[in-house]
Amino acid sequence: MHALLQGLKVVELASDRAAYAGKLMGDLGAQVIVIEPPGGHVSRTYGPFVDDKPDPDRCLWWWHYNTSKRGVVLDLKSREGREDFKRLVKDADIVLEGEDPGVLDALGIDHTQIRAENPGLIWVSVTPYGRMVADLHGPATDLTLLAGGGVAWSCGYDDHSLPPIRPSGGHAHHTASAFAILGALTAVVHRDFTGVGQHVDVSMLAATNVTTEISSIDWLWKRSTVQRRTGRHASEQLTMDIQIRTADGGYCTNPMGLTAAAHYQAALDWLRELGLEEEMPEAFMLQLGVERGGVPMKVLNTDDIEGIEIYRAGREALYLIASKLTMQEFFVGAQTRGIACGPVYSPDEALNDEHYKFRDYPTQVEHPELGRSYTYPGLPFTGEMIPGAIQRAPLLGEHTAEVLAALKEDA
Amino acid sequence: MQTAERQAAGAQADATKSTALSHVRICDLTGLLAGAGATRFLAAFGAQIIRVEQPAHEKHRWDFLRGGILPDGRSGIEFGSSFSNHNVEKLSVTLDLKSPEGKALLTKLIAASDVVTENFSAHVMERLGFGYEQLKAIKEDIIYVSNGGFGKTGPYSDFKSVGQVVQPVTGLSFMSGLPDKPPAGWGFAYMDHLGAYLMATAVLGGLVARKRTGKGQWIDFSCTEAGIGLTGPYLLDATVNGRPNRRPGMPNSNSENFPAMAPHGIYPAAGDDSWVAIACRGDEDWKLLAKAIGEPWAQDARFAAFDARMANRDELDRLLAAWTRKFERKQVEDLLVAAGVPASQVSMPEDRIENDPRTSRWGLWPTVQHDVLGGVRVEGIPIHMSETDWSLRKGAPCLGADNDFVYGSLLGLPQAEIEDLKARRVI
Numbered sequence: 001m002h003a004l005l006q007g008l009k010v011v012e013l014a015s016d017r018a019a020y021a022g023k024l025m026g027d028l029g030a031q032v033i034v035i036e037p038p039g040g041h042v043s044r045t046y047g048p049f050v051d052d053k054p055d056p057d058r059c060l061w062w063w064h065y066n067t068s069k070r071g072v073v074l075d076l077k078s079r080e081g082r083e084d085f086k087r088l089v090k091d092a093d094i095v096l097e098g099e100d101p102g103v104l105d106a107l108g109i110d111h112t113q114i115r116a117e118n119p120g121l122i123w124v125s126v127t128p129y130g131r132m133v134a135d136l137h138g139p140a141t142d143l144t145l146l147a148g149g150g151v152a153w154s155c156g157y158d159d160h161s162l163p164p165i166r167p168s169g170g171h172a173h174h175t176a177s178a179f180a181i182l183g184a185l186t187a188v189v190h191r192d193f194t195g196v197g198q199h200v201d202v203s204m205l206a207a208t209n210v211t212t213e214i215s216s217i218d219w220l221w222k223r224s225t226v227q228r229r230t231g232r233h234a235s236e237q238l239t240m241d242i243q244i245r246t247a248d249g250g251y252c253t254n255p256m257g258l259t260a261a262a263h264y265q266a267a268l269d270w271l272r273e274l275g276l277e278e279e280m281p282e283a284f285m286l287q288l289g290v291e292r293g294g295v296p297m298k299v300l301n302t303d304d305i306e307g308i309e310i311y312r313a314g315r316e317a318l319y320l321i322a323s324k325l326t327m328q329e330f331f332v333g334a335q336t337r338g339i340a341c342g343p344v345y346s347p348d349e350a351l352n353d354e355h356y357k358f359r360d361y362p363t364q365v366e367h368p369e370l371g372r373s374y375t376y377p378g379l380p381f382t383g384e385m386i387p388g389a390i391q392r393a394p395l396l397g398e399h400t401a402e403v404l405a406a407l408k409e410d411a
Numbered sequence: 412m413q414t415a416e417r418q419a420a421g422a423q424a425d426a427t428k429s430t431a432l433s434h435v436r437i438c439d440l441t442g443l444l445a446g447a448g449a450t451r452f453l454a455a456f457g458a459q460i461i462r463v464e465q466p467a468h469e470k471h472r473w474d475f476l477r478g479g480i481l482p483d484g485r486s487g488i489e490f491g492s493s494f495s496n497h498n499v500e501k502l503s504v505t506l507d508l509k510s511p512e513g514k515a516l517l518t519k520l521i522a523a524s525d526v527v528t529e530n531f532s533a534h535v536m537e538r539l540g541f542g543y544e545q546l547k548a549i550k551e552d553i554i555y556v557s558n559g560g561f562g563k564t565g566p567y568s569d570f571k572s573v574g575q576v577v578q579p580v581t582g583l584s585f586m587s588g589l590p591d592k593p594p595a596g597w598g599f600a601y602m603d604h605l606g607a608y609l610m611a612t613a614v615l616g617g618l619v620a621r622k623r624t625g626k627g628q629w630i631d632f633s634c635t636e637a638g639i640g641l642t643g644p645y646l647l648d649a650t651v652n653g654r655p656n657r658r659p660g661m662p663n664s665n666s667e668n669f670p671a672m673a674p675h676g677i678y679p680a681a682g683d684d685s686w687v688a689i690a691c692r693g694d695e696d697w698k699l700l701a702k703a704i705g706e707p708w709a710q711d712a713r714f715a716a717f718d719a720r721m722a723n724r725d726e727l728d729r730l731l732a733a734w735t736r737k738f739e740r741k742q743v744e745d746l747l748v749a750a751g752v753p754a755s756q757v758s759m760p761e762d763r764i765e766n767d768p769r770t771s772r773w774g775l776w777p778t779v780q781h782d783v784l785g786g787v788r789v790e791g792i793p794i795h796m797s798e799t800d801w802s803l804r805k806g807a808p809c810l811g812a813d814n815d816f817v818y819g820s821l822l823g824l825p826q827a828e829i830e831d832l833k834a835r836r837v838i
Contacts, residue, residue, distance in 0.1 A: 002624050004616045028616060046669040048648045060651060061669045064643035129769045132795055136769050138748040139696075140755070143668065143675060147688035148755035150763050152677060154598030155587060160684045163677040164757050165595040167587035168664045174641055176793075178608035183794040185615035186456050190431040190799055192622045198798035206775050206793030209763055213444065213574075213599035214493065219760035220776065220788040221492040222482040226598070226760070231584065232575060234598035242575060243593055251594060253584075255575035340571040344594050346656035347582030347642035348649035350635075355567040361636050362650075375650040380637035381613060382562065383630040385620055 003029025014041035015098030019065035021177035026068030071394025101134035130203030145172035149208025154234035176204040250327035258314030264289030266337035285313035431799035433457035438524040442474025446530030447497040448607025454500035455801035503808035530558040552627035554617035562633035574600025581638030606634040673720035680740035686757035703750040781806025
């Protein structure tokens with residue numbers, strides 16, 4: 001089988017910013033060599049660690065973001081290390097790096113010179129604000145980028161005495177890495193046609209800015225500012241809550257409410273199946289919903305009092321039903337009745353769901369150094385050229401000797 | 412046209428247009444952000460994206476973002492704000508997919524395309540008679556990329572998915588919030604964006620592989636699976652260490668980080684609902700921060716070393732918040748960044764779109780020309796390429812605006828036949 005990106009050689013300088021890009025390319029079949037400084041890249045210290053024992057080869061952050069790569073230690077601060085690096089990229093298709101502007105220049109690693117010797121080379125730089133505006137750079141982290149790029153403003157709670165929320169870590173990296181791959185592969189497609197490589201300049205801040213959906217668009221379109229809302233879209237106008245508590249203490253979302261006549265019939269039938277109709281005096285409103293032919297969401301912005309009350313009763317019916325069911329039961333029950341719903345799973349609950357097991361999404365990755373395999377998230381793609389296996393991340397310096405020996409043979 | 416001619420023609424037509432992908436034609440059945448966002452990127456780099464849409468008389472649109480209301484109150488099919496953003500630099504043709512003649516037109520278009528993209532519900536393409544086997548029969552090396560919430564197989568393949576379904580199912584919503592509060596989740600369809608990026612990745616990957624093997628393929632993308640993968644280190648903590656993600660204290664997503672940092676959080680600034688993010692990457696950052704604060708508590712031994720700061724994190728956050736509250740959010744950012752400490756205001760849309768040289772100098776908010784609306788400001792692309800950079804000039808297409816060009820010039824139908832198809836509402 002030919003793997004999707006088979007035949008592409010990627011040389012990556014280990015970084016937080018571009019690690020996910022290298023991982024995805026590696027998982028999709030590219031030959032990725034990740035270069036670390038002596039002692040290992042700092043991300044090997046991030047944790048969490050296998051059995052909570054800190055060790056560069058037991059770091060789960062490293063494990064996750066460096067699958068399907070080979071690992072080489074080079075000291076780019078030494079002349080010898082730089083020479084090895086330059087020989088390594090001589091026949092590479094892509095260089096992927098996430099160094100702050102100026103760092104590589106200071107080491108004498110200038111992509112314009114290297115590309116002059118290998119005109120087909122594609123060099124991808126991921127920096128906080130983009131090399132184009134190198135002079136504007138300051139210290140930045142994932143958190144400050146998600147705050148400055150507009151993601152945090154849209155996330156949090158209805159209660160605005162609570163801070164905006166960074167909706168978990170790493171997403172400035174993920175977003176930038178996605179654009180790093182897009183840029184790299186766009187450049188490969190162009191080079192396949194013309195032979196010409198190029199430099200791809202990725203701005204993490206710009207990437208987060210354009211990954212905020214209506215927050216940017218509402219401003220650009222009508223200069224309106226969205227406000228954060230608990231667990232649902234930020235919006236200018238107040239909207240109804242969409243998170244529903246389930247009997248096991250979890251939550252499910254019902255983002256659309258009940259809109260079609262069939263939804264109202266389904267909710268009524270569901271109440272009856274569970275023997276709950278008596279507990280809900282306004283259940284008759286659901287019948288009205290059926291007779292009206294449903295209640296479109298846009299009714300909520302009108303003075304159609306009856307429509308709004310029916311819509312509200314639909315929500316109440318779901319609250320009552322959910323209070324008797326587990327998260328999983330309510331989710332599957334709603335969806336099989338045609339009602340959009342998502343369980344607020346924890347990541348491990350998601351991975352263990354029968355749907356993903358059926359699809360073989362959880363993937364066993366062999367760790368011979370520990371004498372066993374572990375379950376990893378798989379690739380989100382299926383197809384003839386999508387590899388089914390993922391290789392574990394390299395141990396520190398695992399492939400240094402082998403890769404450098406091959407270089408010397410070539411030389 | 413052959414690809415070389417196509418590229419030359421494309422370059423000639425508009426010298427400012429990117430030639431990176433100008434030899435690529437996509438028959439684009441996508442809609443909404445998750446699909447249209449994917450082909451948007453490719454369009455910016457010169458790919459010819461032919462959006463296939465329902466004829467004007469169809470009331471129910473698969474891309475319900477197309478219609479909308481203008482700030483001046485006018486409403487209509489050309490006025491969707493998100494649509495106008497997501498579909499820049501694309502062409503639009505209409506055809507009735509339910510009619511045999513419409514299917515015949517789509518067949519011709521597919522035969523002339525490199526790629527077919529769609530994000531319908533799981534089994535729609537098969538029902539329409541355009542599953543992968545049929546696509547392949549039309550064009551042997553076609554690249555077909557489908558994007559769905561749950562993928563085309565499995566017990567949930569027919570389940571409805573929108574952003575606020577995808578993010579909950581994946582664990583991403585759970586991971587967002589403060590301890591002992593309901594999930595804060597995501598205030599936007601994050602996975603529509605990431606899904607779009609990864610869908611475009613699949614298209615490009617397909618083109619790369621076709622060049623090397625001569626073969627097309629079908630790649631099915633599952634947005635929820637992509638989302639689960641983004642929780643990686645937490646997930647491995649559960650699968651490797653047996654530590655459940657659902658446990659007391661989880662989540663605490665402003666504070667928690669890989670690597671752990673203290674202080675690390677979002678703090679109040681002066682004024683109403685005004686905030687600033689601060690992160691100290693280590694003791695050196697803390698020393699700089701303490702000096703910038705210049706108050707005695709900041710020199711306290713309880714906060715001098717990382718372990719101590721982590722142990723006293725609540726107290727540290729309280730004191731830091733009392734300090735940040737004295738200043739405007741941008742003042743705190745400017746002061747701390749100048750001191751060398753990572754800090755950023757929690758930017759409101761106006762801050763980052765109108766008042767941030769890092770985005771304006773990048774060219775991140777270009778104005779495109781829309782046939783009805785005139786100049787429309789849209790989002791740019793967060794990468795620049797040294798040889799074949801993107802350009803966005805043309806606004807989203809009006810419905811069916813390119814019927815004559817695509818059916819006539821491209822597919823070779825006589826104008827009289829096109830007029831007849833229009834009259835009979837096939838297109």
